[in-house]
Amino acid sequence: MRKEITILIGNEECTAELLTDQAPKTCRIIEDALPLTGVLSHAKLVDREVFFQVPFFIDEPENMNLSEKGDLAYWNARQTVCIFFDDMVPLAPVATFGRITGNLEGLQRETAEVWERAGKRIVIRARQR
């Protein structure tokens, strides 16, 4: 069964699919930690990437890929969830566990502002069906 999460930033709500086939352990850890609340910063080297720290480690690298627009990934060097909200040049492979499937445009509206105004809150929770 396809598992989905809801991402809330500012006035926007979007949907993402958990990549449970490609990253089963990572997805399970993320699911168990929901709801996740954090404070968004913009990446400094990669363009069009926002991230927030999460209070846990994921030690076994899984589904390590160069990110694409709409990907959600975990970066263990800083215990952060990264959201690649538009086209960019990734730095290195990261543990990709999700993909935005609904309202990417709304997410882009909120996240694009983070470069100018960091500190927006983000909430990720299990999607209610």
Place this chain on the structure above:
Amino acid sequence: MQASLEKIKAAREAIWLNEPAGIGRLRKKKGARGQGASAMLYAAMKLGQLVTFLNHLREVARKGGVDLATMKAIAAPLLEFYAGTYGGFYQMTDTAAVVRRAKAALQGVETLQEYAALTGELCLYIGRMDYWVDLLIPWARFGDVFEQMKG
């Protein structure tokens, strides 16, 4: 050790969504020539350094096969150095106290698993502090001015 671990976790949870008092003090700090940029940039650098060290120490301990006493001997002076740094010029005294608590707790660590738990919890706390400092830095305007200055 467990009691210290719980207190470090509580300190981290307290600052997860609420700006720590130390950030307010850092915001007012001035470096050379009466400007605050260097204070904030250097604070971020010093916090990020300790996150990197703790991440690696935790990883080495987690994988096992190393001598616990040596791991403690590496961590203790590092923690003392950074506690002194944070609590000194930068006035992040609460952060310094948390780091010193972790250093003291090292003495009671009996296994590599406990060592990994302690360094991991401190890593999460210091990482959170680092990202609070990051929010003080006006990256967009800073980047614009930097490009103009380059000519």
